[in-house]
Amino acid sequence: MLHQLGLVEALRAFRTGATTPDAYLSACLDASRARNPSLRAFTHLTSTLKAGDGPLGGIPVGIKDIIATADMPTANGSAVYDGEVPASDAWVTARLRSLGASILGKTVTTEFAWRHPGPTHNPWRRGHTPGGSSSGSAAAVAAGLVPLALGSQTFGSVIRPAAYCGVVGFKPSFGAIPRVGIHPLAGSLDHVGLFTRSVLDAAYALSWLAASDDGDRHGRPLVPFAVDPETGLDPLPAPRLALVRTAIWDQADPGQRALIEATARKFRAEGGFVEDIVLPEGFEALWSAARTILAAEAGTTFGTLVARFPDKTSEPLKDLVREGSALAAVAYVEALRLQARLRADLDSVLQGFDAILTLPASGPAPEGLAFTGDPAFCVPWTCLGVPALTLPAGESPDGLPLGIQLVGPYRADLRLLRIGLWCEAALARSPRFPQDPA
Amino acid sequence: MLHQLGLVEALRAFRTGATTPDAYLSACLDASRARNPSLRAFTHLTSTLKAGDGPLGGIPVGIKDIIATADMPTANGSAVYDGEVPASDAWVTARLRSLGASILGKTVTTEFAWRHPGPTHNPWRRGHTPGGSSSGSAAAVAAGLVPLALGSQTFGSVIRPAAYCGVVGFKPSFGAIPRVGIHPLAGSLDHVGLFTRSVLDAAYALSWLAASDDGDRHGRPLVPFAVDPETGLDPLPAPRLALVRTAIWDQADPGQRALIEATARKFRAEGGFVEDIVLPEGFEALWSAARTILAAEAGTTFGTLVARFPDKTSEPLKDLVREGSALAAVAYVEALRLQARLRADLDSVLQGFDAILTLPASGPAPEGLAFTGDPAFCVPWTCLGVPALTLPAGESPDGLPLGIQLVGPYRADLRLLRIGLWCEAALARSPRFPQDPA
Numbered sequence: 015m016l017h018q019l020g021l022v023e024a025l026r027a028f029r030t031g032a033t034t035p036d037a038y039l040s041a042c043l044d045a046s047r048a049r050n051p052s053l054r055a056f057t058h059l060t061s062t063l064k065a066g067d068g069p070l071g072g073i074p075v076g077i078k079d080i081i082a083t084a085d086m087p088t089a090n091g092s093a094v095y096d097g098e099v100p101a102s103d104a105w106v107t108a109r110l111r112s113l114g115a116s117i118l119g120k121t122v123t124t125e126f127a128w129r130h131p132g133p134t135h136n137p138w139r140r141g142h143t144p145g146g147s148s149s150g151s152a153a154a155v156a157a158g159l160v161p162l163a164l165g166s167q168t169f170g171s172v173i174r175p176a177a178y179c180g181v182v183g184f185k186p187s188f189g190a191i192p193r194v195g196i197h198p199l200a201g202s203l204d205h206v207g208l209f210t211r212s213v214l215d216a217a218y219a220l221s222w223l224a225a226s227d228d229g230d231r232h233g234r235p236l237v238p239f240a241v242d243p244e245t246g247l248d249p250l251p252a253p254r255l256a257l258v259r260t261a262i263w264d265q266a267d268p269g270q271r272a273l274i275e276a277t278a279r280k281f282r283a284e285g286g287f288v289e290d291i292v293l294p295e296g297f298e299a300l301w302s303a304a305r306t307i308l309a310a311e312a313g314t315t316f317g318t319l320v321a322r323f324p325d326k327t328s329e330p331l332k333d334l335v336r337e338g339s340a341l342a343a344v345a346y347v348e349a350l351r352l353q354a355r356l357r358a359d360l361d362s363v364l365q366g367f368d369a370i371l372t373l374p375a376s377g378p379a380p381e382g383l384a385f386t387g388d389p390a391f392c393v394p395w396t397c398l399g400v401p402a403l404t405l406p407a408g409e410s411p412d413g414l415p416l417g418i419q420l421v422g423p424y425r426a427d428l429r430l431l432r433i434g435l436w437c438e439a440a441l442a443r444s445p446r447f448p449q450d451p452a
Numbered sequence: 453m454l455h456q457l458g459l460v461e462a463l464r465a466f467r468t469g470a471t472t473p474d475a476y477l478s479a480c481l482d483a484s485r486a487r488n489p490s491l492r493a494f495t496h497l498t499s500t501l502k503a504g505d506g507p508l509g510g511i512p513v514g515i516k517d518i519i520a521t522a523d524m525p526t527a528n529g530s531a532v533y534d535g536e537v538p539a540s541d542a543w544v545t546a547r548l549r550s551l552g553a554s555i556l557g558k559t560v561t562t563e564f565a566w567r568h569p570g571p572t573h574n575p576w577r578r579g580h581t582p583g584g585s586s587s588g589s590a591a592a593v594a595a596g597l598v599p600l601a602l603g604s605q606t607f608g609s610v611i612r613p614a615a616y617c618g619v620v621g622f623k624p625s626f627g628a629i630p631r632v633g634i635h636p637l638a639g640s641l642d643h644v645g646l647f648t649r650s651v652l653d654a655a656y657a658l659s660w661l662a663a664s665d666d667g668d669r670h671g672r673p674l675v676p677f678a679v680d681p682e683t684g685l686d687p688l689p690a691p692r693l694a695l696v697r698t699a700i701w702d703q704a705d706p707g708q709r710a711l712i713e714a715t716a717r718k719f720r721a722e723g724g725f726v727e728d729i730v731l732p733e734g735f736e737a738l739w740s741a742a743r744t745i746l747a748a749e750a751g752t753t754f755g756t757l758v759a760r761f762p763d764k765t766s767e768p769l770k771d772l773v774r775e776g777s778a779l780a781a782v783a784y785v786e787a788l789r790l791q792a793r794l795r796a797d798l799d800s801v802l803q804g805f806d807a808i809l810t811l812p813a814s815g816p817a818p819e820g821l822a823f824t825g826d827p828a829f830c831v832p833w834t835c836l837g838v839p840a841l842t843l844p845a846g847e848s849p850d851g852l853p854l855g856i857q858l859v860g861p862y863r864a865d866l867r868l869l870r871i872g873l874w875c876e877a878a879l880a881r882s883p884r885f886p887q888d889p890a
Contacts, residue, residue, distance in 0.1 A: 231792055310781035314789070317782060341781035343748035344755060351752070354669050 016041035018158040018447055021073055021215035025243040028072055035065030035072025039116055042074040046118060046159040052140070054133040055153040058086050059119040068114025069222055075110055076154045076163035076209075078147075079120040080127050082195040083107050090197045091123040091132055091147075093326035094319065104195025105227050106164060106206055113222050118160055121150025124386060126316065127166055127199045130328035131386050136178060137448040138414055142379045145175030146386030148207070152179040155209040156415075158447045162219055163209040167396055168199045168308065170375070170389025172207030173404045173419055178379035178387060180406040180415025180446065182434075184208045184216040187425045188399025189234030191220075192227035200311035201232060202350060203304065203396060211445060213405070213434040217241050220427065239428045249436035250429065254287040255420075256367040261298050262390050267377025273408045273416050274373060277441070281371075284440040288371060293363060297356060297394060303349040304397035310346040313338015357398045361423050369433045370395075370421040374404040378414035391419070401427040403434045407441055454479040456596040456885055459511055459653035463681040466510055473503030473510025477554055480512040484556060484597040490578070491595055492571040493588040496524050497557040506552025507660055513548055514592045514601035514647075516585075517558040518565050520633040521545050528635045529561040529570055529585075531764035532757060542633025543665050544602060544644055551660050556598050559588025562824060565604055565637045566750065568766035569824050574616060575886040576852055580817045583613030584824030586645070590617040593647040594853075596885045600657055601647040605834055606637045606746065608813070608827025610645030611842045611857055616817035616825060618844040618853025618884065620872075622646045622654040625863045626837025627672030629658075630665035638749035639670060640788060641742065641834060649883060651843065651872040655679050658865065677866045687874035688867065693719065693858075694729040694805040699736050700828055705815025711846045711854050712811060715879070719809075722878040726809060731801060735832060737790055742835035744779060744787040751776015795836045799861050807871045808833075808859040812842040816852035829857070839865040841872045845879055 016038060019027060027033045043063050050056050057079050065072040077083060080090045082100035084107075089095045102108075107117065122132035124147040134149040136142040137157040144153040148165025152175035155163050165172045167185045176183025184207060191206035198204055206223075210216045218241045226233035241247050257278055263271070278288040313335045320327045320335050364370070373391045380387055395402045401424075404417040420437060422430030454476060457465060465471045481501050488494050495517050503510040515521060518528045520538035522545075527533045540546075545555065560570035565585040572587040574580040575595040582591040586603025590613035593601050603610045605623045614621025622645060629644035636642055644661075648654045656679045664671035679685050695716055701709070716726040751773045758765045758773050802808070811829045818825055833840045839862075842855040858875065860868030 229796075306781075310785055314782045314785035339780065339782055342777065343744075343779035343781045343784035344752040344777055346781035346784060347748055347752035358667075 017045040020211045021161040022218055022243045039063040039074050055150040056119040057122055063116045066114035071114030073115045074118035074160050075115045076121045076151050076160040078151050078165045079123045080197040086120050091125040094323045105192040123147050125328050129330035131383055136379045142381050143383055143386045145178035147171040148175050151209045152176050155181045165207045167205045167207045168203045170392030173392045173402055174375045174387055174389055176404045177374035177417030182210045182216055183404045185402045186427050187401045189232050190224045190236050192230040192233055194227055194229035200308040202307050213438045214246050217247055217431040236427055250432040252285045253368045253433045253436055255371040256291040257288055258370045258372045266373055269410050270377040277407050277418050281440055300394040300397045303352045304393050306349040309338035310341050353397055357424055364423055372419050374417045374419035378410040395421045400424050401430045455483040458649045459599040460656055460681045477501040477512050493591040494557040495560055501554045504552035509552030511553045512556035512598050513553045514559045514589050514598040516589050516603045517561045518635040524558050529563040532761045543630040561585050563766050567768035569821055574817045580819050581821055581824045583616035585609040586613050589647045590614050593619045603645045605643045605645045606641045608830030611830045611840055612813045612825055612827055614842045615812035615855030620648045620654055621842045623840045624865050625839045627670050628662045628674050630668040630671055632665055632667035638746040640745050651876045652684050655685055655869040674865055688870040690723045691806045691871045691874055692725040693807055693809040695726055696808045696810045704811055707848050708815040708854055715845050715856050719878055738832040738835045741787040741790045742831045747776035748779050748784040791835055795862055802861055810857050812855045812857035816848040833859045838862050839868045
């Protein structure tokens with residue numbers, strides 16, 4: 015079906031004349047309109063789409079609803095902002111438009127990208143969560159409604175929903191994409207992330223979105239790189255992967271754990287190198303450091319808001335503010351220093367390896383929409399700010415997607431994506447789309 | 453006298469053959485050896501100096517003793533580190549060496565660049581403070597012992613001692629020079645700064661020292677620029693200066709206030725434009741924000757140290773740790789946000805102006821060595837991270853130096869230095885050196 019074309023596939027089809035940008039945009043918009051009443055991936059859909067010019071000309075994009083759009087409401091998943099239309103685009107929205115992309119709609123987020131869930135279903139199983147907080151972006155890409163959607167990750171909000179929905183999720187290095195005009199949850203942890211259906215699509219999108227802007231003081235531009243949509247990108251041959259189980263390995267679903275072991279065997283059989291390593295003990299402090307950083311920063315951001323709008327803010331948000339307000343400044347500063355120190359230490363730990371192979375989540379998408387799942391398997395990598403990529407790699411016994419997660423050294427994003435290309439080829443999975451249950 | 457040559461003057465003299473690098477280095481070292489027993493500017497002097505090759509070849513430099521030097525002790529002004537020699541150079545030390553500079557010695561700092569004073573005298577008046585925390589660097593440059601010295605500024609530790617000692621002090625934009633290997637006081641406020649005897653010397657030094665390094669996560673590189681020592685740099689003609697008195701104007705010495713008014717008249721007479729402006733009320737929060745940031749970060753850094761070495765740490769340092777330990781995380785996060793917001797706001801405030809003209813200190817160097825003077829007139833600009841430059845502009849009735857301070861928009865360092873060149877020319881002062889009282 016036309017709307018199921020991936021990003022680079024679509025660009026190639028435009029060039030050969032197999033389809034046109036406007037036809038593709040219409041197909042995606044029509045499919046989204048048809049599917050959204052049951053899937054609930056979008057909070058808002060555009061009424062018309064016209065193809066723009068540029069490297070993303072003719073590409074429809076879903077944008078997480080904490081990212082400002084000057085022509086569409088941006089509610090941040092919160093009753094406080096219900097129906098509000100921002101005065102201007104977020105940096106990344108404006109950048110997408112300048113590249114020729116068309117904003118197809120705004121995707122469901124949990125309240126301010128924290129816990130309180132939205133109405134989105136997992137496209138593979140109605141009544142299961144798509145994960146969060148970038149719930150709608152993951153679901154929309156999985157359902158083939160858009161080839162690219164933007165999300166954000168503070169704890170595990172890109173990698174986890176991507177894994178639950180069986181798509182590619184990529185969280186670039188901290189600071190790689192400016193966050194100006196995106197509602198902050200915790201500025202020292204917030205990352206813009208990408209949902210696509212192939213690693214090449216993610217690499218192509220990142221090559222155009224990576225930048226820095228003075229409005230984001232945490233920005234740290236990547237070394238620029240280009241991806242030719244016709245020739246693609248070379249996989250990194252025979253990558254050396256460090257299988258990292260982390261201290262919370264036992265909390266993972268046995269099926270998810272078995273998938274990682276089976277994947278390691280498959281990679282070895284394909285010529286890759288996979289060896290178990292145990293991170294030094296200090297890394298166990300990352301979970302509590304991330305929690306401290308989150309609570310202190312979110313507590314500052316939302317303190318006035320929850321006091322002013324007690325009826326329009328959720329209990330999880332209020333709990334987070336309470337937690338943050340009780341923290342000492344020195345504990346927070348200490349957590350930030352640990353974050354910086356371990357980010358540098360990871361480089362030494364990974365000497366001799368190209369990337370880490372680990373779990374993206376504890377297992378398949380849990381049942382129910384009230385709980386978007388446990389981000390714990392993403393937290394250390396988010397806190398370190400290192401690039402993280404999830405790929406679909408299998409299914410649970412009852413047919414829900416399961417993924418793997420690859421993690422690279424800080425700011426070696428292109429290299430991690432090239433490793434991802436190799437892994438994607440080694441996994442040799444054909445594209446799959448969920449059936450519309452409606 | 454040969455040792456009184458400025459940095460660029462010396463480079464020119466090397467080129468014409470008027471002197472040689474080795475002769476100049478020897479003259480500076482001899483003068484330092486002779487002068488230091490009474491001045492107490494250096495904690496350590498090198499035994500020999502040999503000229504290196506490069507853009508700073510033949511230039512002797514004094515380095516504040518919180519900056520690591522692998523071949524000289526680095527005590528951080530603290531009994532805890534007395535006699536310790538670091539395993540490696542600080543980034544800026546290594547950079548200076550790679551540029552051909554020779555490290556003449558380590559200069560006195562207050563304890564960890566906070567309050568507890570060192571033994572340095574003001575070269576213009578024995579028994580008066582040279583200011584702090586970069587006490588020895590300011591004194592050594594003023595006494596003509598080195599043409600360039602490195603300091604650091606967290607509150608007012610470059611601009612204030614430079615003004616007290618009658619030399620040029622330059623604090624570049626926050627993030628312009630990496631701080632790797634420098635003992636932190638407060639990472640969100642610490643700047644590397646320069647002491648010279650002319651604006652051109654400061655510009656030349658900055659052109660070679662400005663950089664970024666992954667080891668300093670607060671780095672934000674300036675747009676690179678070059679200064680030809682033969683042709684110099686063009687002054688910015690007819691600069692538009694905003695005379696800013698700040699909320700603490702009344703705390704300044706009447707003579708210091710009168711000097712600013714007289715300087716404004718002189719600049720107008722020379723074709724400059726000087727107009728009074730009042731900063732928006734929000735800027736008054738900068739003093740308490742800076743204090744919160746300092747206490748939280750220093751409290752974290754020194755908490756363990758003061759507990760472990762109660763007899764080797766001062767009361768002011770212990771007080772700072774106590775103050776920081778009592779702070780809430782949300783108050784600290786709020787202070788950091790205010791800092792970032794006002795840094796951006798200053799750009800709008802300065803629309804129509806090239807720089808701010810204001811006080812570098814409350815007046816001339818106070819009597820006594822126990823108190824290094826009040827940094828309050830520097831604190832807002834340090835907290836904002838904007839470039840700040842002090843120039844000698846007059847004397848107090850009893851002959852102590854008085855300066856002016858120029859402050860520019862964030863990261864417009866070169867432009868501020870070119871304004872400084874214009875002001876320096878308009879002030880038309882001849883180089884002065886204090887007589888050795890010994």
